[in-house]
Amino acid sequence: MNRPVRRSRERAATDRDIRQTARALLVEHGPEAVTLRAIARELGITAPALYRYYGSRDDLIEHLRLDVISDLGEALTAEITGQENAGAPRLFAICKGFRRWALTHTKEFTLVFASPGGSTGNSVAKLKQLTEPFGRLFLLAAGEVLLSDEVALPSDDVVPPELRDDLADYRDALLAVLAEAGTAVPAERLTIGTTYLMMQFWARLYGHVTLEVFGNYPIPVSKPDALFDALLADLAREIGLVLG
Template sequence: MAGTRSTGRRERLRAETTAEIKRTALELMGTGGPDAITLRAIAREMGMTANAIYGYFATRDDLVTALIEDVYTALADAVDAAWAASAQGGTPAARIQAWAHAFRDWALANPEGFRLIYGDPVPGYRAPDGGPAPDAARRVCVGIAALADAAWTGAEPAHGGGEFDWDDFDPGLLGKVRLAFPALPPAGVALALRIWGHLHGLVALEVYGHLSAQTLAPDKLFRAELGHLVGTLGLA
């Protein structure tokens, strides 16, 4: 029994230290940029020896991969939850707006995480085969396609982009989107990317502080952009 308690305590302490290492890495990135993520710098901030921290992450790239996995999964969970919650009686316009607000809310609450997966590359980082967070990336990608699927009515003139064909898109993207939405035509895939451009653009400007000098109401600006977006899609 004593041995079991001791093992459980060691596992708990290891999990706590691992979480602290990840938090410290994101804090260093927030103040010093992606260059600041080094195991030695993290060890110094935490009062650990360099050798001790290597017992948790063998390389800096292992740590960055774990961070991206955590961050991307948290984002996927947030937008998936918003999409699921809007399913009951939600109109296409309301569902698109729910997903979009969840994306923005998560990004503003986790600016370092947003920058890690959508902004600042960590110099010299080599991702594992298949990417650092393939399942979370797939979920977010499918979520974006779901926005287009919700808006698509089959009337191409309402959305534009009828000139697109399958050869215009990356096979990896199509593999994810067509598996989830086999009826979505090439123009629908283009619509998904156009919607993503609308949402990601304003959120990135806000996260990086580029809107702060121009507006005191970025939330109002975002709502207005969403209203315009669903209006151009022909959604009331």
């Protein structure tokens, strides 16, 4: 390729082109394949041209991660839009939708939920990103459940003393995010014990889905849907609910 043509293509390469190419590499080959050099090769430009948009690979990966999280949030929102029953039915519908998405978007799941934090340190698996689409959707549904008198709230006594300060800080952040979204959960309902329960709920859901996505069940499972439904039923019972 001669220099004038290359320069023309570099000018024509847009942020949208870069992200679409990065997403295609992710879906086809996995997170490790998403490099500035590979993207430049696919677009027919030089790698330095990409630095007009992204300062590093980590910068690009973080934007790609946010794109994936946004898509997941939109997909799950579409699933529950128009659903008559809020509260627990909506929360568990989100759980089922998350599993379906993970099983059909394994490379995206790997990038967002199963990759080391690295320099970005923004794994949604930790539920740190409370204001991102997926985290917000999950937590708002959980907030609706907490407002239900049917839920059995645990005592703070169940929380190991070593975890209470961390959980208290996280509880305060949760209350602020829920209130900003229009779900005012009384502080007496979102106790440290309840926050601990929410953390355990997420850990079990995330752990189960991760085992299934990567085929790491300890035994062969011929009916994984039944196993996941049993997990949700167990989680429901632990908070005093019965799934219909």
